[in-house]
Amino acid sequence: MNFFPSLLCSSRARKRYILLALGVLLALACVALPFEARHSAPSSAQRVASAQRPVARVSSAPLADEFVEVSKQAGIRFTLTSGGPEKRYIIEAKGGGGIAWIDYDNDGFPDLFLVNGSTFEHWRRGDSPPSGLYHNNRDGTFTDASARSGLTHTGWGMGVCVGDYDNDGYDDLYVTYYGGNVLYHNNGNGTFTDVTARAGARGHGWGMGCAFGDYDNDGRLDLYVANYLDVDIARLGEPGSAPNCTYRSIATFCGPRGLPGGRDILFHNNGDGTFTDVTEAAGIGRDRYYGLGVTWGDYNRDGRPDIYVANDSTPSSLYRNNGDGTFTDVGVPAGVAYGGEGQEQAGMGTDFADYDNDGWPDIVKGNFSDDSKNLYHNNQDGTFTDVAYPAGLGEVGWLFTTFGAKFLDYDNDGWKDIFLANGQTFPQIDRYQTGITYAERNFLFHNRGDGHFDEVGLRSGPGLALRKVSRGLATADYDNDGDVEIMVSNMNASPDLLRHARKNRHHSILVKTIGTRSNRDGIGAEVKVVSGNLTQYDNVRSGGSYLSSSDLRLHFGLGSRTTIERMEVRWPGGQTEVIKNPPVDRILTVKEGEGLVSAKPFYHRVAGRK
Numbered sequence: 270m271n272f273f274p275s276l277l278c279s280s281r282a283r284k285r286y287i288l289l290a291l292g293v294l295l296a297l298a299c300v301a302l303p304f305e306a307r308h309s310a311p312s313s314a315q316r317v318a319s320a321q322r323p324v325a326r327v328s329s330a331p332l333a334d335e336f337v338e339v340s341k342q343a344g345i346r347f348t349l350t351s352g353g354p355e356k357r358y359i360i361e362a363k364g365g366g367g368i369a370w371i372d373y374d375n376d377g378f379p380d381l382f383l384v385n386g387s388t389f390e391h392w393r394r395g396d397s398p399p400s401g402l403y404h405n406n407r408d409g410t411f412t413d414a415s416a417r418s419g420l421t422h423t424g425w426g427m428g429v430c431v432g433d434y435d436n437d438g439y440d441d442l443y444v445t446y447y448g449g450n451v452l453y454h455n456n457g458n459g460t461f462t463d464v465t466a467r468a469g470a471r472g473h474g475w476g477m478g479c480a481f482g483d484y485d486n487d488g489r490l491d492l493y494v495a496n497y498l499d500v501d502i503a504r505l506g507e508p509g510s511a512p513n514c515t516y517r518s519i520a521t522f523c524g525p526r527g528l529p530g531g532r533d534i535l536f537h538n539n540g541d542g543t544f545t546d547v548t549e550a551a552g553i554g555r556d557r558y559y560g561l562g563v564t565w566g567d568y569n570r571d572g573r574p575d576i577y578v579a580n581d582s583t584p585s586s587l588y589r590n591n592g593d594g595t596f597t598d599v600g601v602p603a604g605v606a607y608g609g610e611g612q613e614q615a616g617m618g619t620d621f622a623d624y625d626n627d628g629w630p631d632i633v634k635g636n637f638s639d640d641s642k643n644l645y646h647n648n649q650d651g652t653f654t655d656v657a658y659p660a661g662l663g664e665v666g667w668l669f670t671t672f673g674a675k676f677l678d679y680d681n682d683g684w685k686d687i688f689l690a691n692g693q694t695f696p697q698i699d700r701y702q703t704g705i706t707y708a709e710r711n712f713l714f715h716n717r718g719d720g721h722f723d724e725v726g727l728r729s730g731p732g733l734a735l736r737k738v739s740r741g742l743a744t745a746d747y748d749n750d751g752d753v754e755i756m757v758s759n760m761n762a763s764p765d766l767l768r769h770a771r772k773n774r775h776h777s778i779l780v781k782t783i784g785t786r787s788n789r790d791g792i793g794a795e796v797k798v799v800s801g802n803l804t805q806y807d808n809v810r811s812g813g814s815y816l817s818s819s820d821l822r823l824h825f826g827l828g829s830r831t832t833i834e835r836m837e838v839r840w841p842g843g844q845t846e847v848i849k850n851p852p853v854d855r856i857l858t859v860k861e862g863e864g865l866v867s868a869k870p871f872y873h874r875v876a877g878r879k
Contacts, residue, residue, distance in 0.1 A: 334679060334680045334729060334730075334769060334773065335729055335730030335731075335732075335769070335770040335771070336729055336730040336731075336732035336733050336755070336767040336768065336769060336770065337730055337731060337732045337767070337768055337769075337770045338731070338732040338735060338765045338766065338767060339409075339766050339767075339768045340763055340764055340765060340766040341763070342409075342410075343409060343410050343411055343766055343768075344403070344406075344410045344411045344412060344413070345381070345401075345403055345411055345763070345764065345766060346413065346763075347383050347385075347401045347403075347763060347764060348398075348761070348762065348763055349365050349366055349383070349385060349386060349740075349758050349759060349760060349761065349762065349763075349764065350365065350385055350386050350387060350388060350391075350397075350398045350761065351364045351365045351366070351386035351387070351388075351760050351761060352364065352386070352387075352388055352389070352761075353388060353389075354696060354761065355696060355697070356521075356522060356694065356695065356696055357507070357508050357522055358389075358502065358505045358522050358523075359498070359505065359522045359523065359524040359525065359528075360425060360447060360475075360502050360505075361388075361522070362522060362694040362695075362760075363427075363477075363497070363561075363694070364386035364387065364425050364426070364427060364447070365384055365385055365386025365387075365425070365426050365427060365740070365758070365760075366384065366386070366427075366428075366672075366740030366741035366758040366760070366815070366816055366817075367383075367384035367426065367427060367428035367429040367444070367445070367741050367758070367816035367817050367818075368381070368382070368383060368384070368429070368741040368742065368743040368756050368757075368758055368764070368816075368817040368818070369381070369382040369384075369429040369430070369431050369442065369743065369817065369818040370382075370431075370743055370744075370745035370747065370756070370818065370819055370820045371431045371440050371442065371818070372405075372440065373402075373439070373440060373455055373459070373461075374404070374459055375438070375439065376405075376407070377749065377856070377869070378405040378407050378747065378748075378749060379405060379745040379746075379747045379820050379822075380402065380403060380404050380405045380411075380414075381401075381402070381403040381405070381411060381747070381756065382400065382401070382402050382403075382420075382429060382442060383400060383401040383402075383403070383758065383764065384400050384426040384427065384428060384429050384444060384741075384816070385397070385398045385399060385400045385401070385423075385426050386398075386425055386426055386427075387423075387424065387425040387426070389502075392424070392425050392502075393503075395423075396423070397423040397424050397425065397426075398423065399415060399420075399421070399423055400415070400420060400423075400426055400444070401413065401415050402414045402415045402418045402420055403415075404459075405747060407748075407872070409748050409768075414459070417459070417460065418459070418460055418461055419453070419456075419460040419461040419462055419463075420442070420453060420461050421463070422444070422446075422451045422463060424446045424447065424448060424449075425446060425447040425448070425502075426444060426445070426446050427444075427445040427446060427447065427475075427476055427477050427816055428444070428445045428476070428477055428478050428479055428741075428815075428816025428817065429442060429443065429444045429445070429479070429816065429817065429818055430442075430443050430478075430479040430480050430481055430492075430811050430812040430818045431443075431481070431811055431818040431821065432481030432490045432492075432788075432790055432792060432811045433455075433490065433788070433789040433790050434452075434481065434489070434490045434492070434538060435454070435542055436488070436489065436784075436788060436789040437455075437457070437789075438457075438789060439455035439456075439457045440455060440790065440821070441453060441454055441455045441461075442455070442461065443470070443479050443481070443492060443494075445472075445476030445477055445478070445479055445494060445816070446476060447475045447476070447502060448474075448475075449465075449471045449472060449473065449476075450465070450470065450471055450472045450476045450479075450494065451463055451465050451471075452464055452465045452468050452470045464542070467542065467543070468542060468543050468544055469543050469544050469545070469546075470492065470536055470544045472494050472496070472534050472536075473496070473532075473534075474496045474497075474498070474499050474531045474532065475496055475497040475498050475499070475500070475531055476494050476495070476496055476497075477494075477495045477496065477497045477560055477561050477562075477816060478494075478495040478560065478561055478562045478563035478578075478579075478812060478813075478815070478816050479492065479493065479494045479495065479563060479812055480492075480493050480563045480564060480565055480576075480810070480811045480812025480813060480818075481790075481792055481811040481812065482565035482574045482576070482792060482793060482810070482811065483538075483574065483787070483788050483792065483793055483841055484535075484573070484574055484576075484590055484594075484596075485537075485594060486572070486573070486787075486793075486841050486842055486843075487538075487540075488784070488786055488787055488788055488841075488842070489538035489539075489540050489788060490538055490788045490790070490792060490811075491535065491536060491537050491538050491544075492534075492535075492536040492538070492544065493533070493534070493535055493536075493553075493563050493565070493576055493578075493812075494533060494534040494535075494536070494563075495531075495533050495560030495561060495562070495563045495578055496530075496531025496532055496533050496534065496554075496560055497525070497530075497531050497559055497560060497561065497581070498524065498525060498528050498529065498530060498531055498559065499528075499529040499530065499531050499532070499557070500524075500528055500529065505522070505523060505524070506523040507523075508520045508521055508522055508523070509521070510523065511523060511527060512527070513525075513526040513527035513528075516695055516698075517698075517701070517703060519695065519697050519698065519700075519701060520697070521694075521695045521697060522694075522695075525559045525581050525582050526582050529557065530556075530557035530558050530559050530560075530583070531557065531559070531560060532548065532554045532557055533548065533553055533554035533558075533560050533578065534546060534548050534553075534554070535547050535548045535551050535553045535554075535596075547594070550594065550595070551594060551595050551596050552588075552595045552596050552597065552598075553588060553596055556583070556584075556586075556598075558578075558580035558581075558583040558584065558585075558586065559580050559581035559582055559583055560578050560579075560580055560581075561578075561579050561580065561581050561616060561617050561618070561815065561816075562578070562579035562616065562617060562618040562619040562634070562635075562674070562813065562814065562815050562816070563576065563577070563578050563579075563619075563812050563813070564576075564577050564619050564620055564621045564632075564810060564812060564813040564814075565577075565621070565792075565793065565810055565811070565812070566621030566630045566632075566808060566810065567630065567793070567795070567808065568587070568589075568603075568621070568629075568630055568632075568647060568651075568653075569589070569651055570628075570629065571590075571592075572841075572843055573590035573591075573592050574590060574793050574841070575587065575588055575589050575590050575596075576588040576590075576596065577605065577619055577621065577632060578619075579616030579617055579618060579619040579634050579635070580616050581615050581616060581617070581637075582613060582614075582615050583613055584600055584601065584606035584607055584613060585600055585605060585606050585607075585614070585616045585619075585634065586598045586600045586606070587599050587600040587603050587605050587606070589603075599651070602651075602652070603651060603652050603653055604645065604652050604653045604654060604655065605632060605643075605645050605653050608636075608640060608641065608643065608655070609641070609655045609657070609658070612640075614634075614636045614637070614640055614643070615636050615637030615640070616634050616635070616636055616643075617634075617635040617636065617637070617670075617671060617672045617673075617674070617815050618634070618635045618671070618672050618673045618674040618675075618690070618742065618813075618814045618815030618816075618817075619632060619633065619634040619635070619674055619813065619814070620632070620633050620674055620675050620676050620813045620814055621808065621810065621813070622676035622685050622807060622808075623647075623685070623805070623806045623807065624644075624676060624684070624685045624687070624716060625646070625720055626683075626684065626803070626804060626805055626806070627647075627649070628797075628804075628806050629647035629649050630647060630806075630808065631644065631645055631646050631647050631653070632644075632645040632647075632653065633645075633674045633675075633676060633687055634674060635670075635671030635672055635673065635674040635689055635690075635815070636670075636671060637670050637694075638667070638668050638669060638670045638693065638705055639667070639668070640667070641657045641658065641662070641663040641664075641666065641667060642657055642662050642663075642666050642671055642674070642689065643655050643657055644656050644657045644660050644662050644687075646660075656720070659720075659721075660720060660721055660722055661714070661721050661722040661723060661724070662687070662714060662722060662724075665712070665724045666689065666691075666712060668704055668705050669689075669691045669709050669712070670691060670692060670693045670694060670709070671689045671690065671691050671712075672690050672691070672692060672739060672740045672741070672742070672815040673688070673689065673690030673739060673740065673741055673742025673743075673757065673814045673815040673817065674687070674688075674689055674690075674742070674814055674815065675687070675688050675742050675743070675744055675755075675813070675814045675819065677744045677753050677755070677824070678716075678753065678777075678824060678825070678826040679713065679715075679752070679753055679755075680715070680773065680775065680826065681751070681752055681773050681775035681776065681777045681826030681827065681828065682716075682718070682775060682826050682828045683718075683800075683803045683805060683825070683826045683827055683828050683830075684716035684717075684718045684826075685716055686713065686714055686715050686716045686722070687712075687713075687714040687716070687722065688711065688712070688713055688714075688742065688744070688755060689711060689712040689714070690711050690739035690740065690741070690742040690757050690814075690815065691709040691710065691711050691712065691739055692707070692708065692709055692737060692738035692739040692740060692759070692760060693705060693706065693707045693708075693709060693738065695707065706736070707738060708736040708737050708738050709736060709737075709738070709739070710726060710727075710733065710734060710735065710736045711726060711733060711735075711739055711757065712724055712726050713725050713726045713729050713733055730770055732765065732767040732768075733767070735765060737757075737759040737760075737762060737765070738759055738760040738761075738762070739757050739758065739759050739760075739765075740757075740758050740759070740760060740815060740816070741756075741757065741758035741814070741815055741816050741817045742755070742756070742757050742758075742814045742815060742817055743755075743756050743814060743817040743818060743819040743820075744756070744819045744820065745819060745820035745822075746779055746820065746822070746824060747820075748768075748872060749779070749856060749871055749872040750772065750871050750872055750873055751773065751776075751777045751779070751854060751871040752769050752772075752773040752777065753824050754766065754767060754768050754769070755767040772873075775826055775827065775828050775829065776826075776827040776828070776829070776830060776831060776853045776854055777824060777825060777826045777827055777853070777854065778798070778824075778825050778827070778833070778851070778853055778854070778855055778856075778857055779822045779823070779824055779825075779855075779856045779857065780796050780798075780822060780823040780824075780825065780836075780838075780857050780858075780859060781821075781822045781856065781857070781858045781859070782794045782796070782809050782821075782823075782838065782840075782858075782859055782861075783858065783859070783860040783861065783866075784840065784841070784861045785860065785861040785862050786840070786842050786844070786861060786862070787840045787841040787842050787861055788841065790809065790811075790821055791809050791821075791838075791840065791841075791859075791861070792809050792810060792811050792821070792841075793808065793809060793810075793841040794808065794809045794838055794839065794840050794841060795807070795808050795838070795839040796808075796809070796823050796825075796836065796837070796838050796839075796859075797835075797836065797837040797838075797839075798825045798833060798835075798836050799833065799834050799835040799836070800827050800830045800832065800833045800834065800853075801830050801832070801834070803827070803828070803830065805825050807823045807825070808823075809821055809823060822856070827853060830853075831853055832850070832853065833850065833851050833852075833853060834849070834850065835847065835848070835849055835850075836848040836849075836851050836857075836859075838859050838861075840861050844861065844862075846859065846861070846862075846864050848864055848865045851865055851868065852868050854870065854871055855868040855869060855870055855871070856868070856869045856870075856871070
């Protein structure tokens with residue numbers, strides 16, 4: 270988090286802070302303004318990256334694509350526990366919230382896993398609340414399957430990622446905790462077994478984001494775990510007790526600045542159900558930053574998956590895969606370590622995807638308030654440019670704190686949009702007139718297809734008008750009807766399941782990859798879809814966003830197009846398969862070496878859908 274002292278570390282930042290303070294004074298004089306008006310960023314010449322940057326629209330005129338919140342209607346009865354209401358210690362503000370969409374029984378419908386946190390009282394007694402597993406009933410509802418699932422470990426849970434680490438055809442779960450993580454093996458009968466000790470995958474410290482990826486392309490999924498702090502949470506400082514325990518002169522929890530950072534972990538899959546910690550040998554995590562969000566992506570398209578880590582209050586890391594088992598952090602020369610003014614940022618959630626359909630994966634990253642979010646455009650030469658302001662993401666989110674960050678095509682027009690899950694960390698902020706609130710609404714940025722985005726959250730139905738303290742974010746077409754739904758976790762509250770209020774009229778496909786020589790999930794595979802004048806690219810990936818893992822199936826919107834001329838799958842091992850004229854409005858399954866093996870029509874038996 271960008272705490273007060275860090276705002277004054279340069280002359281440019283001092284100027285920015287002065288302008289920000291003037292903006293706050295103006296907000297105090299205009300308290301009668303609507304909420305959205307009070308959340309606009311103060312003007313600064315240094316933040317004007319383009320004279321033609323678009324103005325974010327917050328019109329209340331409804332769009333055709335509206336979202337409604339249906340978690341209770343869907344049978345999800347879950348409360349994310351994370352500390353007390355005052356958030357006196359940093360773990361209470363950051364703990365828990367991970368979400369995973371996982372089809373654990375292979376019935377073709379994504380099920381849901383929700384990571385729970387704890388309180389100091391429960392954590393000390395060893396009776397923290399359990400996480401939740403919800404089975405998809407295929408009719409838009411879920412059944413709580415937690416009790417019989419074997420997912421019994423409790424503690425101060427954080428994040429989760431999904432991957433079939435042993436290539437047995439059933440996706441497994443890795444769950445991060447403060448004090449040691451858990452690897453659950455999927456038994457294939459609706460239950461899981463904790464195999465952490467046998468697998469050697471417990472890790473250490475304070476695990477946060479995680480993601481499976483096959484960095485050496487040997488057909489076995491390896492695992493990256495971001496660690497946050499190397500602290501004893503029973504010995505954290507009291508609010509306001511040190512310079513790193515304040516925000517805007519308000520006494521808050523301490524950290525992360527001033528506290529020792531954790532060491533991230535890279536586990537190599539040995540192929541026998543065990544993992545080896547190769548962090549040091551691989552050149553990972555030597556700077557001990559405050560790691561949060563993790564995502565894999567082949568940013569330079571050399572066929573070797575790279576790793577991006579969103580770090581809190583320290584430079585973010587882009588680990589380039591050298592192809593010999595080692596990585597080099599190229600975040601600084603690549604332009605993705607700092608903000609547009611060269612400042613350290615409080616990175617939270619992140620995602621890799623190609624938002625402009627040029628074939629090169631870009632990066633979105635959420636940050637703390639008093640800063641813009643990042644949209645790093647891939648320049649196709651090993652570098653990125655932060656285009657948040659010219660693209661329309663800059664000003665609208667300046668005073669919001671963004672945790673979850675995810676690319677998705679919510680309207681099936683063939684262009685990836687962006688969803689940001691927002692929520693402050695300091696409940697004390699509500700006692701002061703700062704223009705910032707603890708509970709915040711989430712953002713939906715619509716991709717115009719020309720490099721620009723419009724923030725359309727307030728025009729996209731009642732589900733996006735809610736103001737909560739959001740953390741985890743994951744997407745899936747959980748009802749298999751061709752459009753993507755959104756799951757958001759909320760601090761000390763129930764989650765939001767955001768479903769389309771009516772059927773999307775555009776066409777689309779879902780693509781499931783099955784590796785044979787590659788890892789079974791096909792994680793790391795690139796899929797290219799050509800439909801008329803529209804060409805799209807995406808990669809199968811685990812983890813990402815904030816402590817979460819989305820549906821491993823890839824979703825491609827097609828707009829009004831009714832045919833696909835060509836679909837290509839480039840597998841992690843390098844083999845490319847071409848499928849000509851696959852059908853649209855289908856769930857397509859592609860198996861390595863066999864091509865298209867299944868094309869199932871979308872499902873439309875969803876209760877309450879217009």
